[in-house]
Amino acid sequence: MKKTNIALASKRTAVWRSLLLQYGGLLLALLLLMVAFSLKTDHFLSLTTLRTISNQIPYAVLLAVGMTCVMIVGGIDLSVGSVMFVAAALAGKLVLGGQPLWLACAVILLTGLVYGAVNALFITRLRVIPFIVTLAMLSILRGLAYTFTDAAVQNAHNIEAFRAIGIGFIAQLPVVGRVPWPVVITAVIFAVFAVILTRTTLGRYIYAVGGNPRAAALSGVRVYGVKTLAFVITAVLAALSAFILIARMNSGQNNAGFGFELQVIGAVLLGGASLAGGQGTLVGTLLAVLLLGTLNNGIILLGINSHWQVAVNGFAILIAVFLDARRRRALGQD
Amino acid sequence: MSESIQPMLEMRGIRKVFPGVIALDDVDFDVRPGEVHALLGENGAGKSTLIKIIAGVYRRDGGSMLVDGQDVDFRSPADALEQRIKVVYQELDLVDGLSVAENVFLGGYPKTARGFVDFSALKSRTRALLADLGLEIDPDLPVGELRVAEQQMVEIARALSRQAQLIVMDEPTSALSPAEVDTLFAVIARLKARGVAIVYVSHKLDEIYRIADRVTVFRDGKRVVTEEVANTTPRQLVAWMVGRDLQDLFPKSEAHIGPPLLVVEGLSGSGLRDVSFTVHAGEVVGIFGLMGAGINTLGRVIYGAARRDAGTVTLDGARVRPNAPRDAIAKGMGLLTESRKDDGLVLPLSVRANMTLAALGRFADLTWIRGGAETRAAAEYVDRLGIKTPSLRQPIRYLSGGNQQKTLMARWLLRRDSLKLLILAEPTRGIDVGSKAEIYRLIDAMAQRGMGILFMSTEMPEILGIADRILVMREGAISAEFTRAEASQERLVAAAATTEPEGEATLVAPTGASA
Known part of the structure; x- marks a missing residue:
């Protein structure tokens, strides 16, 4: 009986300690970067910067939320950028064709849904590894969309409803100023998935399936179902982020989502997920996205050649993989 | 009397700490040439950690280590091999697709004058090594086609190809038939005769009495005792291991069929x-x-x-x-498979999450997990089954085999309403x-x-x-x-x-x- 009490009593402090261990590094890096950038530039700590970041972060976060689910479940989705592109092209076409906005939105989300299900079908029923399936899909989708749009930029000028979502804001708050819709939508989705992953049976099964699919199956978990759901979630969120992207740009760019998959995977890995599955948290992912976003922004503010941004993401992946490998070696599970 | 013999390997005050656990605490250990030194202890007592330090897989956090009287510090398994120390693990690290000979000399093939691999020398030297051990295994056969017992012999031959003077065997008989165990023990006798030092890890007391000269018992990361096997009784060994007298190993009540x-x-x-x-x-x-x-x-x-x-x-x-x-x-129904790691444990997850995996529905409203109820149930079973863990949040990979197994049993016991x-x-x-x-x-x-x-x-x-x-x-x-x-x-x-x-x-x- 004594032990039970100990187990319960030590919980609080243990939670804080493990949080610090888990996220301390990321948090520290983020703070250091912010301090460094604000010392180096005049504008970094301004509201404009905040707004710029808050404009750029939502797509990344939406994609990263999905990618975190997929990577916890032991998969990877290289095709999110292409899904975004297809969704953006489709939405552009529909809206330009005079269809109502809600219809475009519904079609886009449905596309994501179907697409995620197709991915999952190959992965679960045909047992092709996710890397290969989604790599193939990356090319197929982008190729299809190029064909379908003749690789043209589709401008949807002056469609009010679009603008309202893309650059509109929900509230005018003191100090912070405008709170844009994309930020609100993203925050809500982030919160929902954070709760799903940590507080629901589905979330627990996602971790279990990623950690050991055979053990999960023998414990009665619907392994295929959970995997399918993770890939569908990712694709739908990618489609949603495409919708927000074109709403802001007010156009269907033909390079929409290009290379996003690597940025997102880099961030998720940096946030503590493992290529082996079973690990990762949305808080870690968010911190990593913020870190990379801040870094990219700083690069621009410092006037450094912006192509460095691309390289920075590569470095992030390397660092993340290095940390993961080191952690695994420390645990003796090579 | 035997004090005068210089140990082949001597470890003093070895200490190793993992997150939340002191795996080894001030441990002394030594093994002499031509001696079989048995390591005994419950899972989690520190045996495997000690072996891994000897093998260069882990680095010690404290203490000193001497090989032939010289201070050493292994940073990798290669360093240990350099000192002619070889560990034969339960999971053998052989390359299935390569032949016996190619495996035995893996990493140091004999070369011809032109720098190519000298296959005939490779084969004849392999045959000679195996013959030394009293074995007849075709050097050309792919290792994957051999039985586990034979693969183990290949691993031992491989150690000899590197002139190993210390071979550590980690529960070598766990997958062997009685006849194969006899063969293994014959090989061990030959190794002894050649002056090779052997560290032998096993749970099986009868084996220790058959082949070991000395035995060291571990408990909770500490060395309990090192003693000549001849001066011990099985009952004593068990008591040292468990820390108390184990009166009845098999409690069996009257069955009500x-x-x-x-x-x-x-x-x-x-x-x-x-x-x-x-x-x-x-x-x-x-x-x-x-x-x-x-x-x-x-x-x-x-x-x-x-x-x-x-x-x-x-x-x-x-x-x-x-x-x-x-x-x-x-x-x-509930099933506990014979392979805990492969299809029982979810290693990255906590003790609690592993325990409640099959009964999660019990603690959930629709899909929402009532954290308090889950924690209370898990804590109850940690208590009831005497699972040793610093907390419910501890990743299960840090628990010893016995405690992992008890956690998996609890996974089914938590379904008591329907099991x-x-x-x-x-x-x-x-x-x-x-x-x-x-x-x-x-x-x-x-x-x-x-x-x-x-x-x-x-x-x-x-x-x-x-x-x-x-x-x-x-x-x-x-x-x-x-x-x-x-x-x-x-x-x-x-x-x-x-x-x-x-x-x-x-x-x-x-x-x-x-x-």
């Missing part, structure tokens, strides 16, 4: 041949067989984790669908004596509550100790049935032995095709 619970008829598939039997409520049915006889497969097929081609499984009057673990669970039959495939494999006794006690307690238990094992003493009825399997079929009173070691062996020569049962137990 109820109505038939599990009825299996004409089961075939995955190597099984027409298996039929019944388990009653409150009954412990033991399934005994040699490696490869299909005992573990039987559990998997009943549960639906391995393919069933024909036959019926009925639990408490309800038909269980083939190849559908979810249906088996819904009807009241009727528990299938346990070698639940005590690789587990220390103390945990074994606790698991036997649990099994007895569950049967007392009217649950049916199907217990597979390749170890006779435990089958004889806890089963009410024993079925013996041979080549995928049931070859004999004994009541508790009828059963004896001799009878079991006779019924289990294949008609072919010893140890030739090659029926490979297929692992479950689920996931």
Whole structure:
């Protein structure tokens, strides 16, 4: 009986300690970067910067939320950028064709849904590894969309409803100023998935399936179902982020989502997920996205050649993989 | 007297700390040339950590290490090899696709004058090494085609090819037949004669008395004692290991056999041949067989984790669908497989999450997990089963084998409302004596509550100790049935032995095709 009490009593402090261990590094890096950038530039700590970041972060976060689910479940989705592109092209076409906005939105989300299900079908029923399936899909989708749009930029000028979502804001708050819709939508989705992953049976099964699919199956978990759901979630969120992207740009760019998959995977890995599955948290992912976003922004503010941004993401992946490998070696599970 | 001999390896005040655990605390250990030094201790006592420090896998956090009187500091397994120290793990690190000879000299092939691999020298030297050990294995055969026992010999030959002066063997007999164990011990005798020092890790006391000169017992990361084996008794060894006297290893209460619970008829598939039997409520049915006889497969097929081609499984009057673990669970079954790491544990997750995985629905409203209820239930079972863990949030990978196994048992016990039959495939494999006794006690307690238990094992003493009825399997079929009173070691062996020569049962137990 004594032990039970100990187990319960030590919980609080243990939670804080493990949080610090888990996220301390990321948090520290983020703070250091912010301090460094604000010392180096005049504008970094301004509201404009905040707004710029808050404009750029939502797509990344939406994609990263999905990618975190997929990577916890032991998969990877290289095709999110292409899904975004297809969704953006489709939405552009529909809206330009005079269809109502809600219809475009519904079609886009449905596309994501179907697409995620197709991915999952190959992965679960045909047992092709996710890397290969989604790599193939990356090319197929982008190729299809190029064909379908003749690789043209589709401008949807002056469609009010679009603008309202893309650059509109929900509230005018003191100090912070405008709170844009994309930020609100993203925050809500982030919160929902954070709760799903940590507080629901589905979330627990996602971790279990990623950690050991055979053990999960023998414990009665619907392994295929959970995997399918993770890939569908990712694709739908990618489609949603495409919708927000074109709403802001007010156009269907033909390079929409290009290379996003690597940025997102880099961030998720940096946030503590493992290529082996079973690990990762949305808080870690968010911190990593913020870190990379801040870094990219700083690069621009410092006037450094912006192509460095691309390289920075590569470095992030390397660092993340290095940390993961080191952690695994420390645990003796090579 | 023997104090004057310089130890081949000497370790003083070794300390190793892992997150939340002191794995080794001020440990002294030494081994002399030509000596077999046994390492004994429960799982988690620190044996494997010590081996890994010797092997250069882990670096010690404190203490000193001397090889032939010289200070050493291993940063990698290569450093240990350099000092001619070789560890033969349970999971052998051989390359299946390469031949025996290529494996033996892996990393240091003999070369011709032109710098190519000298295959004829490679072969003849391999043959010579194996002959030295008294073995006849074709150097050209791919290692993947050898039996485990032979692969082990290849690993030992490989150590000799590097002129190893210390060989560490980590539970080398856990997958061997009695005849193969004899061969291994003959090889060990030859190694001794050559002056090779041997560290021998095992749970099996009889083996220690057969081959070891000295024994060191570990408990909770500390060295309890180092003693000449001749000066010890098995009872003493167990007491040192467990830290108390273990009066009764097999608690067995009077069984209250109820109505038939599990009825299996004409089961075939995955190597099984027409298996039929019944388990009653409150009954412990033991399934005994040699490696490869299909005992573990039987559990998997009943549960639906391995393919069933024909036959019926009925639990408490309800038909269980083939190849559908979810249906088996819904009807009241639970399965503990023989391979904890492969399909039992979810290593990255916490003790709590591992424990509640199969019963999560109990703690959830729709999909929302009531954290408090889950934690309380997990804490209750940590208590009840005496699982040693610093907290419920501890990742299960840090627990010892025995505690991991108890956690997995709790996974099914948490389904107590619906659990009727528990299938346990070698639940005590690789587990220390103390945990074994606790698991036997649990099994007895569950049967007392009217649950049916199907217990597979390749170890006779435990089958004889806890089963009410024993079925013996041979080549995928049931070859004999004994009541508790009828059963004896001799009878079991006779019924289990294949008609072919010893140890030739090659029926490979297929692992479950689920996931």
